[in-house]
Amino acid sequence: MKTIWAKTALLPTGWASDVRVDVGDDGRIVDVQNGAAFVGTAADMLLPAPVNVHSHAFQRAMAGLTERRGPNPNDSFWTWRQLMFRFLDRLTPEHVEAITAFVQMEMLEAGYATNAEFHYLHHRPGGARYDNIAEMSERVAAAAAQSGIGLCLLPVHYEFGGCDERGLAAGQIRFGNDLDRFLTLREHAISALTTLPEDTSHGVAPHSLRAVGKDTLQSYNGHFPTGPIHMHLAEQVPEVDEVLAHWGARPVDWALDNMGLDARWCLIHCTQMTPQETVRLARSRAVAGLCPITESSLGDGIFDAVRWMDAGGAIAIGSDSNIRIALSEELRTLDYSQRLRDGTRAALASPELSTGRRMFAEMLRGGAVAVQRQTGRIEVGYWADMLSLDTDKQHMWGRSGDTALDAWIFAGDDHLVTDVWSAGRHMVKGGEHTARAAIIAAYKRTIEALKDAL
Ligand SMILES: [Zn+2]
Missing domain, CATH: 2.30.40.10 (Urease, subunit C, domain 1)
Incomplete structure (x- = not known):
């Protein structure tokens, strides 16, 4: 003791x-x-030390490499994504383990106790599987053994290159699994966690509405009846347009109408919602996984946290691209984004609680729900x-x-x-x-x- x-x-x-x-x-x-x-x-x-609910660990090693203007006059999330695809094609399992241990160490030094790793880099360059299909998951687990962070591993299901179920582009080929192979990978990934401490956990992560088939998404709760489910949702305007064009509804509306969203779900970003979607999604009890520094870096847009929290919505914080690991700055950026949009101050304060106290308390509560961990209270x-x-x-x-x-x-x-x-x-x-x-x-x-x- x-x-x-x-x-x-x-x-x-x-x-x-x-x-x-x-x-x-x-x-x-x-x-x-x-x-x-x-x-x-x-x-x-x-x-209480919070959960970092969203990370792609390998992207930490790209920080600082993507701040030049490329040949395209309109640099955006999408041009950044092309650079990220090029970068990850160079990564070996040894690289991934070293980078992951480093970023988990930084998370701990920033004050996070837990890290939900949204892990999608599964296969060799070119797409062939490693001899052990969960090789990369084992590397994430090995990193957690070094860093001592509380790991919630979220193996990512990534099947298609868009809502029309087109094949994966060259940069996405290392992520790809159909549902059967994903189930196999997930079983092996879970086995890789058995050597870690008892607080280690796992869930699943369909990457986004673009990356998994419509029918499969509609039956996700049935395929995975327990544990957390995390998914990117409504991050960028072109993504909203793509879902609307192919499936006839905006992403949040489509997900609410088709996926049985509830407190098991953590939806990452949600920076492109109408006011009506914001209130509807908040009432579903799904957690909004916000990544304010990355959302600023990638120009995703501003999450409507004022409306969301007024509607009783739960929030959690993640570091996503890991361009900078800074817990206090994530919260500061969140409130400042609301102030800049609305011309206000202390945007997320309540009559009872100061801005910092309310954001901190809500992050603790939502983070615990998002990874189903008994955390967030000194009790x-x-x-x-x-x-x-x-x-x-x-x-x-x-x-x-x-x-x-x-x-x-x-x-x-x-x-x-x-x-x-x-x-x-x-x-x-x-x-x-x-x-x-x-x-x-x-x-x-x-x-x-x-x-x-x-
Ligand atoms: Zn992400």
Whole structure:
């Protein structure tokens, strides 16, 4: 058993002082006491550590390589995607493991305890399967063993190159599986997780309405009756137009009418919704998986979080393209996007809660639902997923409770994160991951090998 003692902590009942948290050897919280004497590992401000609900780990190694204007005068998500396809054609399983361990390390250092990996790079360049069909999934699992992050592996089902069920383009060939082969791959991928700790989990991810057949999507709940299901939805205008042209409805309306969306579903982006779609989807109880930094980077559009949250919709946060791993900045970008659109301030605050507190609380709640993990609360029985902030840093002087959260999110950055526990694994100490040197060395070799990939 281990004990953490915090000067202040955010408990389900609110802020508390002198909090002692006991964590069992299984990684779950066994006792929480207020007003306790100091014992064990000291923390300043202890918070539940959230889930990063959306990541394509390999894309971390592309950061900085796609900021030049290409031959097309209108650079966009779609020209970026072509570069991403070119880049991934160079990746070996060893590269993927090194990059994934690195980005998971950065996620932990930023304050995330859990990572849902939306994993679609399955096959060899050219599309032939590896001898072990789940080779790449094994590499993601091996990375999680190094980083100690709580992994929710989401093997991605990717079958077609568009809504007309055209074949995959050259850059997509490494993703492709029909439903039968996907089921086989998924079984093997699940087996790859058995060596990881007990909090490890899995789900499935039909890539998007463009990438899986209409009939298969309509029966997805039946094919996968338990566990989380994540899918990209309504990210870009051309995607809306394509679904409308082929299937006669906008993507969110089509998904609501045909897929049985509920709290098992996490829909990623949803940056292209009408007000009516926003309210309908929010009421379905599906979680909106928002990736504000990536959505800014790719020019996806602005998610209507004000309308969504007013309608009771659940949100979670992901880092998607991983161009930058920064938990506080994801939340700041989310609220700033609403302010810029609406000409307001404190867009996502409620009458009771400050902006930072409400976004943080909603992210914890939605993230737990999205990966079906008992997390997001410092409470007996929950996984000990926690982070500690340094209250001695200048951004935090004179701040406490909700204003301290606001100061971290709007004035500070993730350097304020001193310690992170994932299911009780104390992976970040003094702001640094405990296996930092080895993970960085492998990543540096990988980056050197890939520096001319674009
Ligand atoms: Zn994505």
